Amino acid sequence: MSDTASTAGKIQEYLDDNKLQPTLQVIINDLCKQLPSDAFGYLVNQLLPKCAPPQIDKLVGREVLDSRANPTVEVDVYAIVRDKSRLIARSAAPSGASTGSNEAMELRDGDNDRYMGKGVKRAVDNVNTILSPAVARANPTDLAAVDDLLCKADGTELKTKVGGNAITAASFAVAEAGAILLDLPLYKHLANVFYRGRDTPKTYRLPTPMVNILNGGKHAGGNLKIQEFMIMPNADLPFTEKLRYVTQVYHHLGKLLVSKYGVSAKNLGDEGGYAPPLDNADEALGMIEQAISAAGFTAGKDIFLALDCASSEFYKDGKYEIAPKKFLTGDELLNYYEKLVNDHPALRSIEDAFDEKDYEMWKKSMERLGDKIMLVGDDVFTTNTNLLSRGINEKWANALLLKVNQIGTISEAMNAARMMFEASGQVIVSHRSGETTNSVISDLAVATGARFIKTGAPARGERVCKYNRLLQIEEELINEGLLEK
Ligand code: PEP
Ligand code: MG
Numbered sequence: 001m002s003d004t005a006s007t008a009g010k011i012q013e014y015l016d017d018n019k020l021q022p023t024l025q026v027i028i029n030d031l032c033k034q035l036p037s038d039a040f041g042y043l044v045n046q047l048l049p050k051c052a053p054p055q056i057d058k059l060v061g062r063e064v065l066d067s068r069a070n071p072t073v074e075v076d077v078y079a080i081v082r083d084k085s086r087l088i089a090r091s092a093a094p095s096g097a098s099t100g101s102n103e104a105m106e107l108r109d110g111d112n113d114r115y116m117g118k119g120v121k122r123a124v125d126n127v128n129t130i131l132s133p134a135v136a137r138a139n140p141t142d143l144a145a146v147d148d149l150l151c152k153a154d155g156t157e158l159k160t161k162v163g164g165n166a167i168t169a170a171s172f173a174v175a176e177a178g179a180i181l182l183d184l185p186l187y188k189h190l191a192n193v194f195y196r197g198r199d200t201p202k203t204y205r206l207p208t209p210m211v212n213i214l215n216g217g218k219h220a221g222g223n224l225k226i227q228e229f230m231i232m233p234n235a236d237l238p239f240t241e242k243l244r245y246v247t248q249v250y251h252h253l254g255k256l257l258v259s260k261y262g263v264s265a266k267n268l269g270d271e272g273g274y275a276p277p278l279d280n281a282d283e284a285l286g287m288i289e290q291a292i293s294a295a296g297f298t299a300g301k302d303i304f305l306a307l308d309c310a311s312s313e314f315y316k317d318g319k320y321e322i323a324p325k326k327f328l329t330g331d332e333l334l335n336y337y338e339k340l341v342n343d344h345p346a347l348r349s350i351e352d353a354f355d356e357k358d359y360e361m362w363k364k365s366m367e368r369l370g371d372k373i374m375l376v377g378d379d380v381f382t383t384n385t386n387l388l389s390r391g392i393n394e395k396w397a398n399a400l401l402l403k404v405n406q407i408g409t410i411s412e413a414m415n416a417a418r419m420m421f422e423a424s425g426q427v428i429v430s431h432r433s434g435e436t437t438n439s440v441i442s443d444l445a446v447a448t449g450a451r452f453i454k455t456g457a458p459a460r461g462e463r464v465c466k467y468n469r470l471l472q473i474e475e476e477l478i479n480e481g482l483l484e485k
Helices: 003-017 021-034 039-050 121-135 143-154 164-182 186-194 239-261 281-294 330-343 359-369 385-393 410-422 440-448 461-479
Strands: 055-065 071-081 084-092 208-215 228-233 303-308 319-323 326-328 347-351 374-377 399-402 426-430 452-454
Touching (some): 021 039, 055 084, 055 164, 071 164, 084 164, 121 143, 121 164, 143 186, 143 410, 164 186, 164 410, 164 440, 208 281, 228 239, 228 281, 239 281, 239 303, 281 303, 281 330, 326 330, 330 347, 359 374, 385 410, 399 410, 410 426, 410 440, 440 452, 440 461
Parallel strands (some): 208 452, 303 347, 347 374, 399 426, 426 452
Antiparallel strands (some): 055 071, 071 084, 208 228, 228 303, 319 326
16 A cells, blocks of 8 residues: 555544544535635645644855855755755855954955955855754754854854854854745744744834945045945835935935046945045035935935944044044044034934944943934944943943844844843844845844844845845735834
8 A cells, every 4th residue: 555545544544533524524615615726725734834843954054255256154954844855045144344343253264375365164164064963953943042053053152163154144044944934024034033922013114224325434445434424214204215215316426426526436335335536524425415405305304314434443542533644532533423413414323433442432422412313333232232231331322233243143133132122222234345145134124123224325236135125025014914004
């Protein structure tokens, strides 16, 4: 007798022994009447979750390239589903340039004959030989448990054994795999993880994008010390309109820059923003304000301004080199920011205004500007709850920039988001300057209810894919009546 015939025989025997045949007949007849075209498809979907839960079979790492032509770690997740091992999902880690000293360690080979020392073969090896066995047999739909196993396999806070790049790629890939196996969109799966399966909100909101349209600092090649000049559309607009507004301003800015500085002013920096030959922030903000008007919008009403100074990059020996050879003390720099806020009333957010360890200046900036604008901590917090709890107690900032690869796993980054929300601060989910074409952070922003997302200019595939993913999510939420009113 074939295997299936013997299973059918066992089912019949069970039905007869328990006198269940008549009840089953009624159920099947009803189902066929209600769903004549797909009664058995429906039954299969009901019965599938009763099968043994999926298990991770293995993780497979590989070296791929990021958006800056540097190697990064990609991870494939294979899971055993109904006795068969199959490839379920894959994802890859992003990489920063202006990194905080407390970030999870990015493990690079240091072999100058390959990719100028930036190869990630050792991190890939660690995926295959350390992380894969550590998570084998775990249920990929339980992201918190898998992330915990990933952290334990490393055993250090900053992931110095296995590499933060290996761990972030694995966490991203397992999140994707879990969503696919649960047949849920990633943001819904991540929302269940964020709310720990309890009280997951019934509706979702889309974040407001902080769009980096003019690049300086380490992300561009000019004299502009401030790294990011961003625009934020009015928070009350639908996401589709937010994206249209900022994109139109982006195009107008390109035109203005070309007419003022020549065609090369339209060259792009690492995050897709223009990298023109400007010397100071005042000039850059002025150009953006002109672009906002040229696009037919009003600065301070339709569109707001934001900066990421990434000031640890121009801080040395107690001074800030705000322009080439122009050094300011912390207090002078705070005066400079205050003047920018007064001269450009649409300016509503400043990130990393001070060096990552210049805590006294962080506190002073909160006293002076904390009621007016968002003061965002990136390098100062590195998405690390130890630093964040100190920063919340000592009032360093009122917003957290959340970057998963600064700490390692999605679950650890979620801990930081929860902590900031409990302190009534804002959370900005962020990309890195070196990116890949996955859009996990878009789903993560929606899942956590973060009010903001920072993911570069509306140009270049690795940035645009995040915005496009938010368009898809918005459409789905509208269709399902799940968009927060
Ligand atoms: C940032 O500083 O906020 C940023 C996105 O840049 P990087 O990834 O280089 O740290
Ligand atoms: Mg930053």
